[in-house]
Amino acid sequence: KELGFKQAAEDLLRGIRLPEELLDLLRHDAEQLGKTLAMLCPWNKLFLLKLELMGEHNCPRWHRDSYIGRGIISYNLSGTQYIAEEHVNIWELENCGNNDHILRDASKVREINVGDLFFIKGNGFPTGEKGLVHKS
Numbered sequence: 001k002e003l004g005f006k007q008a009a010e011d012l013l014r015g016i017r018l019p020e021e022l023l024d025l026l027r028h029d030a031e032q033l034g035k036t037l038a039m040l041c042p043w044n045k046l047f048l049l050k051l052e053l054m055g056e057h058n059c060p061r062w063h064r065d066s067y068i069g070r071g072i073i074s075y076n077l078s079g080t081q082y083i084a085e086e087h088v089n090i091w092e093l094e095n096c097g098n099n100d101h102i103l104r105d106a107s108k109v110r111e112i113n114v115g116d117l118f119f120i121k122g123n124g125f126p127t128g129e130k131g132l133v134h135k136s
Contacts, residue, residue: 005034008049016051026051033071033117040119043126044068054136062093062102064131065122072118079112080120082134093133102133 009030013023030049037047054076062083072080087108092101103109112118122131 005031005038005047005049008034008047012049012051029073029117033073036117037069037071037119041068058136060135061097061099062088062133062135064093064133065120066124066131067122068124068126069122070120072112072120073116074112074114074118076114079114079116080118080134080136081109081111082120082132083109085129085133088133 006027009027012030013026016023018026034047034049038044074080083103087103087105089102089104092098120132120134121128125131
């Protein structure tokens, strides 16, 4: 039996001790995120729903994801940063990885706002350009 996104959100949040207002927001956002990802990736029949506390476990290195894509909603003080490929030294990104040398123009970095629904296309996306260069 296939679970809907609403049921998946309920299952994920069951037993988590947070204020009910926050749980309601998380349920709503998880359902909206799932529906949006299903529209963006209609060929994909499996979606993984996670709630992650990033804190010190973020990814400070500029990179591209190797999977199909990822939907993100940030609830803390900052969101994911991203940059268009034309402002990236691709050789440095793919070979050396020195964060200080990856960006050609740091003034072109953009950041999602807290609460925004954000889809990051990964290198596994079946059509179009390569994945989005980003960091959290």
